[in-house]
Structures are given as structure tokens and as C-alpha cells.
Amino acid sequence: MNTYLEKYKGIHPGFILEREFKKRALHKRPFALSIGEHPQTLNAITKGKRKLNTALALKIEERLGLEEGTLAILQTYFDINEEKQKREDNTPNLALIRKSLFWDTDISMIDWDKHYKAVIRRIFERGNETEKQELIHFYGAEKINTALYTSAGKPYTIYKNK
Structure with missing residues (x-):
């Protein structure tokens, strides 16, 4: 055995x-x-x-x-x-992300893999720098850029890897 x-x-x-x-x-x-x-x-x-x-x-x-x-x-x-x-x-550090960004849903019930484009877009449009950095850490810069570039209604900001 x-x-x-x-x-x-x-x-x-x-x-x-x-x-x-x-x-x-x-x-x-x-x-x-x-x-x-x-x-x-x-x-x-x-x-x-x-x-x-x-x-x-x-x-x-x-x-x-x-x-x-x-x-x-x-x-x-x-x-x-x-x-x-x-x-x-399966989730980013939720302590770094304001729940108010997701006023229309329960943040603990979000499927972070399935809805990544909507999550990325929302945080990059309305989130602060800490929240953006947490998403970059969680998803990676390449996935962030792809999601922002391909999402309907171009976002305000495209992440640039420095």
C-alpha cells in the first residue's frame, strides 16, 4: 500500500x-x-x-x-x-477589492474565471490602483489586456505593463 x-x-x-x-x-x-x-x-x-x-x-x-x-x-x-x-x-484577495464596485451582485458568489471580462472591465473603469494591481496579480497582465481590448465598448484604460 x-x-x-x-x-x-x-x-x-x-x-x-x-x-x-x-x-x-x-x-x-x-x-x-x-x-x-x-x-x-x-x-x-x-x-x-x-x-x-x-x-x-x-x-x-x-x-x-x-x-x-x-x-x-x-x-x-x-x-x-x-x-x-x-x-x-479561485478568487483574488477580496480584502483589497471594494464590495461597492459590485453593488448589483454578491461579491462572494462571483465566478472569477467565467466572468473575468466583466470583472476586469468594471475594476479598470471604476476601481482604484490597489484593486487594479490585485487583478493584475490574479489574472496576469496578458489576460487583463486581452479582456480590455476585446470587451464590448472599449474601456477607459488599457493596462500597460511597465
Whole structure:
């Protein structure tokens, strides 16, 4: 188990299963049916589109002769890694951005990746220098310039990288 954990920590357990099936020359459909699962479920897991629950992980581990808990722990590490990535880079430092700039919406509910053009335009039209610098730090100068240049109704300012 330790070698699996060290080697594959943070990788979806479905990808490891796929590799294990190839190494053992096993086909997914017959394997899924042999453990009483739907082949579609196992296929979705091996493609990383679905999480591996503990009950299924135990069935698979038993059938493949893996140490108990290996796949479940790998799924937990993958979930932790995903959550960390969501937390790290999904929002700029909101302490540096005035909520009044977003009077028409709840600032905590903004999807900063999906609505980046509107956010950039609003802050570059109405924000102060600190807010602009925070956006430059968060999105990068190239993305800022592209958003400002391509947005409808040209903005008042185009950021110039000094």
C-alpha cells in the first residue's frame, strides 16, 4: 500500500485502476459484472468522471488482491488535492477589492474565471490602483489586456505593463 500511496498520491484512483487492468490484461466489463457492479459505473470511474466510493473500492481491492483501503485512501488524497486547488486560485484577495464596485451582485458568489471580462472591465473603469494591481496579480497582465481590448465598448484604460 505504501508504494501505491507514495507513487500515486493525488491521482484519481480510476486512472490507477485502468493501468492495473491493462497490466493484468483484464477487461472492465467482465470484471465489473464479476463484482456485481454496472460496467458503466466502472468505466466512468476509470475515466476519472466519477468518484470511487468505499464499498466499491473494497470489492475491487479484494478481487485484485490489493491491500484493503488502498483505493479508498487514494480517492481521499485525490479529493483533498482537488479541494486545495479550488481554494488556492479561485478568487483574488477580496480584502483589497471594494464590495461597492459590485453593488448589483454578491461579491462572494462571483465566478472569477467565467466572468473575468466583466470583472476586469468594471475594476479598470471604476476601481482604484490597489484593486487594479490585485487583478493584475490574479489574472496576469496578458489576460487583463486581452479582456480590455476585446470587451464590448472599449474601456477607459488599457493596462500597460511597465
